Every structure is written in C-alpha cells, then in structure tokens.
Amino acid sequence: MTHTAATQGTQESLWSTALRSRDRRVTRQRLGVLAAVEAIPHATAEEISSAAQAELPHITVQSVYVILADLTGIGLVRRIDTPHSPARYETRVGDNHHHAICSGCGRIEDVDCAVGHAPCLTPEWSPGAHRMTIDIAEVVYQGLCEDCRQAATSHP
Incomplete structure (x- = not known):
C-alpha cells in the first residue's frame, strides 16, 4: 500500500467514524463528497460534484447538493x-477561522483569528438587544493577493 493510499484509508476511516457518531450511514457518496x-x-458545489464524479461517475449534482446540505447541518x-x-x-x-478573498482572481485563503482567540464570539450588544449565544462569526477580508497586486503594478 502506498503512503497516499494509506493516508486516504485513514482519512476515510476518520470520516466514517464522524458520520456514525452523527447518526449517519457511511455511504460511498458521502465519503466521496467529503474526500x-x-x-x-x-x-x-459544482467543483465538488465534478471531483466526486471522477470517483463515482453515477453520483448526480443534485445528490451532491443534498449531501453537502446534510454534512453542513451535522x-x-x-x-x-x-x-x-x-x-x-x-x-x-469548529475553530471559527475567517477568510481572505482576492478581489482580482477570487482565491480564498484561511485566516486564523487575528488576536489568538475568538473575541468576535462575544459581541458588544446594543442596549435593548435580545442577546443570544454566538457559535460562529463570519469575517471576510477582501483585497488583492500578491500575484494580482504584482500583475496590477506591472501593467500600467
């Protein structure tokens, strides 16, 4: 068994355990979408569908959407x-990280919380607000990635 096959088998086993712990059947389709x-x-979803269809030619785009919604829900x-x-x-x-999006090429990068913890999960409430427990905060940084910035400066 190659290192890649062993790694894939280990990840598949982790996904199988995670699915079972959330009361979901382990199916080739779910494992294919997770992979x-x-x-x-x-x-x-379209890119995920194409990648999943490379391994599972009979999986439909609709099935991928349904599986993604379920996997997101759990x-x-x-x-x-x-x-x-x-x-x-x-x-x-589960780690409340954020995202930076290049407005030039659309590339998305993960960004860890800037101060080492998640202060965005403890908001300052406006007077009279009905407080709630915050599970996740969506912070989106927008700018130009290094490649797009260099391309913009090299083509006046």
Whole structure:
C-alpha cells in the first residue's frame, strides 16, 4: 500500500467514524463528497460534484447538493457564503477561522483569528438587544493577493 493510499484509508476511516457518531450511514457518496471537499478547500458545489464524479461517475449534482446540505447541518462541512460568488465548502470546522478573498482572481485563503482567540464570539450588544449565544462569526477580508497586486503594478 502506498503512503497516499494509506493516508486516504485513514482519512476515510476518520470520516466514517464522524458520520456514525452523527447518526449517519457511511455511504460511498458521502465519503466521496467529503474526500472532494477535503481535497479542494473552498470549492463550489459544482467543483465538488465534478471531483466526486471522477470517483463515482453515477453520483448526480443534485445528490451532491443534498449531501453537502446534510454534512453542513451535522457540522462536518462548513459552508462559506462569499460576496459575488456561489457558496463554497470546506472541512475545516469548529475553530471559527475567517477568510481572505482576492478581489482580482477570487482565491480564498484561511485566516486564523487575528488576536489568538475568538473575541468576535462575544459581541458588544446594543442596549435593548435580545442577546443570544454566538457559535460562529463570519469575517471576510477582501483585497488583492500578491500575484494580482504584482500583475496590477506591472501593467500600467
């Protein structure tokens, strides 16, 4: 067994355990979608569908959407709603990290909390507000990545 096959088998076993712990059956389709999301962080449902279909030719786009919604609902996948783009998905969940989006090429990068903890989860409430428990805060940084910035300065 190659190192890649062993790593894939280990990850598949982790996903299987995670699915069972959330009362979901372990299916080839769910594992295929999870593998695609893991392999292509910040991918759209269409990109995930294409990657999953490479391994499972009979999986439909509709099935991928249904599986993504379910995996998001049970906390195995995070849906990222970015401006001017379809939803994106990732398997990095539970740490309340943020995202930086290049306004030139659309690349998305993960950004850890700037101060080392999650102060954005303890907001300052307006007077009279009905307080709630905050589970996640969506912070989106927008700017130009290094490649787009260099391209912009080299082409006046």
